[in-house]
Amino acid sequence: MILSRRTFLGAAATGLAGAVSAVVAAPLGAQDGKPTMSGPMDEGAYKPVTRPARAGAAPSMTDDARDALEHRIHCQCGCTLDVYTCRTTDFTCPVSPSMHRDIAQLVAGGYSADEIIQAFQGAYGDKVLMAPPRVGFNWAGYTTPFVVLAVGAVGVAVLMGRWRRRPAPAGLAAPVAAPVGLAATPDELRRLADAVRRDDPE
């Protein structure tokens, strides 16, 4: 299908308007201020996440499991790291040690990993997780790449099927383009054919 110039320009103008408005509306994060590993530090980002310890509570997990849990929780200082990595890397960050203390207290209070995650989500929202929870619209995030790949695979299969059925028209019987830069003599080409036959017997 060939688009007319008018159709194309009409569609382009609509797209341009949308794209420009999207760019203008896009939030531009400030880059000034006290830096973290990835941007400005937001020292006021910390929100206490506390719960009373359960009666007779024992720690709900080992230190290793707690560290693994901290890897799932995003430090809110403005960096792109999880709580464990930030607090053991950037010793100027005041946020990750506080978040770590909250996690440690909840673990000591007998709360499970899921309960701790929910408590943090309640305080900070979904952004506190290193990956979006697999619910609602977020499923689009997880599935779209595979859907696109599947659609692409179907497209390739259809295309290949069409290519297989299509007979070569007269005059285009030998569509093989010579490899660039190859200047082979007829004798060399004959030997090539022999070599291919030896290598790939039908």
Add this chain to the structure above:
Amino acid sequence: MILIGELSLWVALLVAAWATIVSFAGGALKRADLVASGERAVYATWGFVVLAAAGLWTALITHDFSLRYVASFTSANLPFVYTLTAFWAGQAGSMLFWCLILTTYSAIAVFTNRTQNRALMPYVAGTLGAITLFFLATMCFGQNPFERLDWIPPDGRGMNPQLQNPGMAIHPPNLYLGYVATAVPFAFAIAALITRKLDGEWLAAVRRWALVSWFFLTVGITLGMWWAYVELGWGGYWMWDPVENASLLPWLTGTAFLHSIMIQEKRGMLRKWNVTLVVSTFLLAILGTFITRSGVISSVHSFAQSPVGNWFAGLLIACVLATSYLVATRLQDLQAHAELESMVSREAAFLYNNLLLVGIAFSVLWGTLFPILSEAVRGTKITVGPPFFNAVNIPLGLLLLALTGVGPLIAWRRASVSNLRRQFAVPLFGGVATLVLLLALGMRQPEAVLAYALSGFVATTILQEFYKGVGARRRMHGEAAPVALVRLVARNRRRYGGYIVHAGVVILFCAFAGLAFKRENDVTLKAGESFETKDPYGHTWRFVSQGLSVDTKLNRRIVAVALKPTRDGRPMPLIESEKRQYFDSRQSDTFEPATAVGIQEGLQQDVYVVLAGVLADETAEVRVTFNPLVWWVWFGGMTMAIGGLIVMWPQAGRRRESGYAAVMEPAAVGTP
């Protein structure tokens, strides 16, 4: 010199505008004099940009703090090498660096095509001129590296400590060399679309440029991983940061193009697809630049927020519109007679490979932009970090690894059952044997086991190809095995260089899989205290703190902790990690304290020590991480780069070679 540099920037702007206008006009009006003038203007632009670059370097070296750029990114006591590399440490300087590379590439492209591709060259020169014009205009009217301050500060602010690292001195130039090289194939694609000369001619012209871009991106990405690993101190080398992703995107589509170009060369197919890939690769390079410079997405590598991001958004939109229009109005010319004899053929394998590479590129782009989409749709901020990217990309990456082994085993046009059986028998055995061995050894991490089993399969494929090639040469020429191996590679660079790239991919996947066995320890130690732990291989390590020390070196004050390790009771070299507070020539602190990681490198694993903090009673907070197989990441990346270098190295002896080499040559068109 500084004034000359500043003036040169403005003159370059005018000359680039001239190059753009007369080149396009010369092409449209078929006026040889205008075309020649346009090409001369390309050379002249390069000359003026070189002068501008020399001006900025002069300002940096002479510490001319009257320039905002020099005062913002250097200080009088900054080591000389970093004073030089400050050229690309900030927004305006890095734009000039982009421009310097772009005009150099443009001049080379015009010079090397002075007797060939003449129908395309007016538009190639015009397109490259237009891109250069954009960068020069962005600098002259947006971020001018020669902007002067109202007063002259006694010293500059200094360079961000994270940039004072050898990796940062060479990683950005390599990435820039890779990014900018995508502009030349893009210019040829635009020229081919405008002139409707969409046969193989333009592809032959861009193949080497695509390889140059791929090579530098590979080196740049690998060096970037190394820099992140040794400098940032978080213990890894890839965190799926938006800017890391931005460098990966053009690499993925560029790799897809280097495979699909072979189908057009051999079979005349995929014309539209190849144009799309070339254009997409350039647009993704621009998108990456937009992401880095706009501040739209927070990233570890971002430049300061500036209006330059909007300029790049404009360029991106303009390029999308222009190329969409050209492609849409030339669909008829892009039609090719495509005939596929079998779905089990090398061509089909390359199609699957392209599908996966582009699919991975899409998933990386999707994950990078999904936070913006989520906020726009739901009004909710989310974080898309490594767990998301790993969940989506590990399965796709493993599929791609499998295809890396399958592709070379399938014949062009049609693979017979007997051919498949013969070709696949040994590699499949290699893969299954690896799988059984690992399971017998007790490895139970499914993704790691699969990655190693597939690596076994692909490695055996590569070895089989080399074995067959060497065997054939030995039979026909009676050469000794080492001689046959060297000549095999030297005379079939495209094929066997490609296999070396594939070997690098296998090494990388094996190294990535090592992350599944990473072990971290978070401890506090006073002088003389120790702690004991086991590494992933089961060895017992004991670390004894030698206490904290304080020192001053060059432009920094240092607090360091030293750990004396033993492995299974055997003493190992001392490991030291530092916190550095940088200061300027007036002893005033600059920037926040930075970490210097202590790394004991090994082929099996790295022992990675970070001084995370110091408590009041001189207790050191230390993270000790065992990172298996990290050395192999650098080795794998460099193996890929060497393979790429072999592929793109000119085949000087090709025409002299006769007989057998000529016979092998067509079959050699099998890998990038």
